[in-house]
Amino acid sequence: MSNHQTLFRTVTNEVLERVLLVSVALHGKDIDTSGILEMTRLVESAGGEIVHKISQKRNRPDGGFFVGKGKAEQIAADAENLGLTTIVFNHNLSPGQVNRLEETTKCKIIDRTELILAIFAVQARTPQAKLRIELAQLGYMLPRLSGMWHHLDRLGAGIGTRGPGETQLEVDRRRARARMATLERKLDSLDAGAKVRHSRREGMFSVALAGYTNAGKSTLLNKLCGADVHSEDRLFATLDTTSRRLELPEGGSVIVSDTVGFIEKLPKSLLSSFRSTLDVVCEADLILLVADTADPDKLVKLSTVTETLEKIDAGSIDRVTVWNKCDLTEASGSGELSVSGITGEGIEQLVHFIQTKRREALAWCRVTINICSGDLDYWIRTNSIVDSFVRDDNTGAVEIVCGLYLGLNHLKKKLGSSSSSWNVESLPAYCEFERGTI
Ligand SMILES: Nc1nc2c(ncn2[C@@H]2O[C@H](COP(=O)(O)OP(=O)(O)OP(=O)(O)O)[C@@H](O)[C@H]2O)c(=O)[nH]1
Ligand SMILES: [Mg+2]
Structure with missing residues (x-):
């Protein structure tokens, strides 16, 4: 285990098993059941299970505890009664809120960003993905370090008794920054190789599969190009870019690339450290916006995806929505691209669509x-x-x-x-x- 991992708390190094989920409906809205469902799947993807849920309606978040002090005490009591030591929030919390909540509940508090980072860490397979996630986790932890020392101090976690936090904090900040610089250098040298590979393909029409996580992008790439990319009914199954050649019926070929999925409130630190992975989307001639037609929240998710594309400066690239998983619904997508990455339905039309776009280019x-x-x-x-x-x-x-x-x-x-x-x-x-x- 590297130094930084022993120093910074990471969810992945601890057993994220049975957790309590807290969800707050803000600004007079109803409890967000689909958001809670997504959170359940996120916790599962990180290797955990939600055993108790607490919801609250508030006009606005409480500055100190996000949920309000009384609610925090109720959460603490429920966690104690159920023997739970980890609480996950379906929100992003400030470092101060995390500290106060941890103090009150005596539990480890994980916010949405930290949870997503943890899933990425669990799922990272390639050296690049591992470096990127470490960089993103450090970026997330850096402003939270002082709170951590406060937390560790309180628990007396082997740090002495006379508040050595401040000096140690400075050392750790320096170490974290140095580690981030090393990671960036390593990633730069790896990404340089990717650029060379990319330039070799220059001139080839390039198609990127983008979409919400679990929409079926990898399955579609496999079907289109006879690829063998890992696909799974799990959020963030793919963290790396895979590009494959698709031979067109009228001759020639195009490059099709699959990449990391998007999600609502995708952490900023992830977007920046996965930037080069997302470059294939930014450099594409055509984006296939893959959406799960059987998902009741498909339109909300589609707008999250288009917003994320704007954020990564891919908003002006020619794009078309591809309604995947059509085998799961009755409705036929009138005039739209309706496909199934599993049965192959609609794939021929999709290939012809790509061919027409390539002709135009x-x-x-x-x-x-x-x-x-x-x-x-x-x-x-x-x-x-x-x-x-x-x-x-x-x-x-x-x-x-x-x-x-x-x-x-x-x-x-x-x-x-x-x-x-x-x-x-x-x-x-x-x-x-x-x-x-x-
Ligand atoms: N019934 C049906 N299931 C599908 C279809 N396409 C994908 N799936 C399933 O949906 C799940 C997610 O598929 P993936 O291809 O891994 O989805 P993804 O968009 O690559 O997901 P991430 O990599 O996690 O972002 C898997 O269990 C697939 O078998 C389809 O057309 N029909
Ligand atoms: Mg995938």
């Missing part, structure tokens, strides 16, 4: 070549989608309308190295020119 041109060698012919067919190919029987010259994957200059360079005389005329985007009139 190609660089279209009309090229005339006086002598089209076999080599040139082959090159054009493998580097573009050929819309029409007309050969003049008398002169042998050809006129081709095609959409190039890598832009016009790519073709001009190839033609320049041939001994033919040629002319390339740029055409408007595929959707704008009428086929048959050119």
